[in-house]
Every structure is written in structure tokens, then in C-alpha cells.
Amino acid sequence: MSDKFSFSNxxxxxxxxxGIKQANRNNIFCHxxxxGYEWIDSTFDVICLKCSSNNVESISSWQFPDD
Incomplete structure (x- = not known):
């Protein structure tokens, strides 16, 4: 696989x-x-649902391997 993407226009x-934005929709893993609470959300800009902290790590779930 090439390290560069090639788009003709x-x-x-x-x-x-x-497509990347669509993959992110409803697929954000939050920690x-x-x-230590963990949940799935649809945005990166979140506060913790359990303790209301804004110290939350958000990662696109589609980036995790399936295996």
C-alpha cells in the first residue's frame, strides 16, 4: 500500500x-x-457521563483493528 493518497480532482x-466524517459518526470511543468510565459517542467534544469531567480521551472507533 502506498504511503501517499492520489486524488485526480x-x-x-x-x-x-x-467518508471519514461518516465513519466517525456514532463511532467515537470515549474514556x-x-x-475511568468508557462509552461510545458521536462527537469528540464531550464531558464524562458519569463524573462530568472534561478530561476525556476520544478516539475514532474505526481506527481499532477488527481482530
């Missing part, structure tokens, strides 16, 4: 970005660094 690049 700006429209292709925009479609690729939209509270304060209390």
Missing part, C-alpha cells in the same frame, strides 16, 4: 473526507481519564 478528495 478536488471532488474526489472531498468525497474521501466525507474518562478522571474516573
Amino acid at each position: 478536488l471532488d474526489e478528495l472531498q468525497r474521501w473526507h466525507q 474518562c481519564r478522571t474516573c
Whole structure:
């Protein structure tokens, strides 16, 4: 697999970005660094549902391997 992406035009690049945004929707793994609570959300800008801390790590779930 190449380390570089090749798009023939700006429209292709925009479609690729939209695909990434769609993959992120409802697939954000959140981990509270304060209390350890974990949940799935649809945004990166969250506060902990359990302790209300804003010290939350958010990672796109699609980035985790399936195996």
C-alpha cells in the first residue's frame, strides 16, 4: 500500500473526507481519564457521563483493528 493518497480532482478528495466524517459518526470511543468510565459517542467534544469531567480521551472507533 502506498504511503501517499492520489486524488485526480478536488471532488474526489472531498468525497474521501466525507467518508471519514461518516465513519466517525456514532463511532467515537470515549474514556474518562478522571474516573475511568468508557462509552461510545458521536462527537469528540464531550464531558464524562458519569463524573462530568472534561478530561476525556476520544478516539475514532474505526481506527481499532477488527481482530
